[in-house]
Amino acid sequence: MEQRYLGRTGLRVSRIGLGTLTWGRDTDEHDAADLLKTFWEAGGSLIDTADVYGDGEAEYLLGRLIEGLVPRRDLVISTKAGSVPDPDRRVDGSRGHLLSALDASLTRLGTDYVDVWHIHAFDPYTPLEETLQALDLAVSSGRARYAGISNFCGWQLAKAATWQLAAPGMRTRLASTQMEYSLLQRGVEREVLPAALDLGIGLLPSSPLGRGVLTGKYRGEALPPDSRGASDHLAPFVEPYLDDTASRIVDAVQTAADGLAVTPLQVALAWIRDRPGVAAPIVGARNSSQLTAALSVEALSLPDEICRALDDVSAPVHRYPDHDWSTL
Numbered sequence: 254m255e256q257r258y259l260g261r262t263g264l265r266v267s268r269i270g271l272g273t274l275t276w277g278r279d280t281d282e283h284d285a286a287d288l289l290k291t292f293w294e295a296g297g298s299l300i301d302t303a304d305v306y307g308d309g310e311a312e313y314l315l316g317r318l319i320e321g322l323v324p325r326r327d328l329v330i331s332t333k334a335g336s337v338p339d340p341d342r343r344v345d346g347s348r349g350h351l352l353s354a355l356d357a358s359l360t361r362l363g364t365d366y367v368d369v370w371h372i373h374a375f376d377p378y379t380p381l382e383e384t385l386q387a388l389d390l391a392v393s394s395g396r397a398r399y400a401g402i403s404n405f406c407g408w409q410l411a412k413a414a415t416w417q418l419a420a421p422g423m424r425t426r427l428a429s430t431q432m433e434y435s436l437l438q439r440g441v442e443r444e445v446l447p448a449a450l451d452l453g454i455g456l457l458p459s460s461p462l463g464r465g466v467l468t469g470k471y472r473g474e475a476l477p478p479d480s481r482g483a484s485d486h487l488a489p490f491v492e493p494y495l496d497d498t499a500s501r502i503v504d505a506v507q508t509a510a511d512g513l514a515v516t517p518l519q520v521a522l523a524w525i526r527d528r529p530g531v532a533a534p535i536v537g538a539r540n541s542s543q544l545t546a547a548l549s550v551e552a553l554s555l556p557d558e559i560c561r562a563l564d565d566v567s568a569p570v571h572r573y574p575d576h577d578w579s580t581l
Contacts, residue, residue: 254267254268254269254295254296254297254298254548254551255267255268255551256268256298257455257532257533258455258532259369259399259428259429259455259532259533260427260428260429260449260453260454260455260532261426261428261453261454262399262426262428262455264329264368264369264398264399264428265298266298266299266329266532266533267296267297267298267299267329267533268526268532268533269297269299269522269526269533269534269536269547269548269550269551270297270299270300270301270331270457270533270534270535270536271288271289271292271297271299271300271301271535271536271537271538271544272301272302272459272535272536272537273285273300273301273302273306273311273314273315273537274303274306274311274537275306275307275311275537275539276302276306276307276310276311276314276315277306277307277308277309277310277311277313277314278306278307278310278311279539280539282314282317282318284539284540284541285314285315285318286318286322287540287541288538288540288541288544289315289318289322289323290322290323290541291541291544291545291548292544292548293323293327293328295545295548295551297548298327298328298329299328299329299331299457299533299535300315300328300329300330300331301331301332301431301457301459301535302315302330302331302332302333303332303333303334303336303371303373304332304333304334304336304354304357304358304361305333305336305337305338305373308338309357309361312332312358312361312362313361313362315330315362316361316362316363316364317363319362319363319364325364328368329368329369330362330364330367330368330369331367331368331369331370331371331401331429331431331457332358332362332367332369332370332371333370333371333372333373333403333431334350334351334354334355334358334370334371334372334373335350335351335354335372335373335374335376335384336373336374337350342378343374344373344374344375344376345376345379346372346374346375346376346378346379346381346383346384346387347376347379347383347384348383348384348386348387348390351372351384351387351391352387352390352391355367355370355387355391355396355397356396359396365395365396366395366396366397366398367396367397367398368397368398368399369397369398369399369400369401369428369429370388370391370392370396370397370399370400370401371400371401371402371403371429371431372384372387372388372401372402372403372405373403373404374403374404374405375402375404375405375406375409381409381412381413381416382416385413385416385417385424388400388417388425388427389423389424389425392425393425399425399428399429400425400426400427400428401427401428401429401430401431401454401457402427402429402430402431403430403431403432404431404432405430405445406444406445407443407444407445407447407448408444410430410445410448410449410452410454411448411452413427414426414427414448414452414454415452418452426453427452427454428454428455429454429455429456429457429532430445430449430454430455430456430457431456431457431458431459431535432445432456432457432458432459433458433459433460434446434456434458434459434460434461434525434528434531434534435458435460435461435462435463435467435521435525436463436467436502436506436521436524436525436563436567437463437464437466437467437494437499437502437567438460438463438494439567439568439569440569441456442569442571443569443571443575444575446529446530449530450529450530455530455531455532455533456530456531456532457531457532457533457534457535458525458531458534458535459535460537461521461522461525461526461534461535461536462518462521462522462536463494463499463503463521464490464491464494465491466491466494466495466499466503467502467503467506467517467518467521468516468517468518468521469503469506469507469510469516469517469518471491471495471503472500472503472504472507501566502563502566502567503517505562505563505566505567506520506521506563509555509559509562509563512559513553513555513556513559515553516546518546518547518550519546519549519550519553520553520555520559520563522534522536522547522550523550523553523554523555524555524560524563526550527554527555527560
C-alpha cells in the first residue's frame with residue numbers, strides 16, 4: 254500500500270487506515286485478529302482507536318494483538334482522549350483528565366507510546382492553551398510521538414494550530430485532524446479543509462463511506478438485517494444519511510461503479526482518498542472480507558470526468574463568505 258506523509262511532518266502512514274470503533278463491542282477478538290492481520294499483510298500501518306471505543310475494550314483488544322500477531326514497529330497507532338460518558342459534559346479537555354486518559358490508554362494498549370495522540374473534541378469550558386499543553390507534555394515525555402485534534406471546526410483548528418506554531422521548538426506542531434468526510438458529508442470543505450491545507454495539517458477522514466450508506470447496501474426498501482442501520486445502537490448513526498439527497502448521491506456512485514466495472518465502495522473510497530489534503534481515510538470493517546473489499550481500492554484511480562460528476566452531484570452549498578463576495 255502506498256504511504257503518505259501525515260501533514261507537514263516526517264511521519265508516513267498507509268493511505269488507508271483501519272478503524273476500531275466497534276472492537277470489543279460488535280467485533281470480537283477473533284474477528285479483530287483477522288482484520289489486523291489482513292490489513293498488515295496488505296501493507297497497512299495506520300490503526301485508529303480511542304479511549305472511549307467499547308469503553309476502553311478497543312484499545313485493550315488492540316494491545317493484546319500487538320506483538321503476538323503484528324509487530325508493534327510496523328504499526329502507526331493513533332488514539333484519542335477527551336470524550337467522557339457524562340451527559341452534562343461530553344468533553345473534558347483539562348490537562349489533568351487528558352494526561353490521565355493517555356496513561357490509561359498506554360496501559361490498555363500495552364505500549365510505552367502512541368504514534369499519534371488526538372484531542373477527541375473541542376472543550377469550550379477549558380482554556381484552549383491548557384488543552385494544548387497536554388499535547389506538548391505528552392510529546393516531550395515520549396508518551397506520544399505526534400499530536401493532533403479531532404472534531405474541531407475551522408476557527409478552532411486555526412486557533413489551535415497557530416497557537417502551537419507561535420512557539421516553535423517549545424510547542425508541538427499539530428500533525429493531523431480527524432473529521433467526518435465523505436461524498437455524503439462535505440462540510441469540512443467549508444473552512445476546516447482550507448485551514449488544514451494552509452497550516453500543513455493532514456486530514457484523516459472518518460466514516461469515508463458515509464456510515465456505510467455509500468456501499469449501496471441501503472438502496473432497497475428494507476434494511477439489511479446484518480447492517481449497522483438495522484442494529485439498535487447504530488441505527489441512529491446511519492439514519493441521517495438515508496434521505497432523498499443521499500439517495501441521489503448513492504445512485505450516482507452506483508452509475509459510476511457500473512461504468513468502471515467496480516463496486517460503489519471502491520468508487521466512494523477512491524474519491525475521498527484522493528481529495529486534496531487527505532492523508533488517509535479511516536475504514537471500519539466488521540470482518541476481513543469487508544476489509545479486503547475496501548483495500549482493493551489501492552489499484553483504482555478515478556477518471557477526471559467521474560470525479561467531476563461526483564463533485565457536482567454531491568456539491569455542498571457554500572456561499573458568502575466562503576466564495577469571493579464579488580461573484581455573488
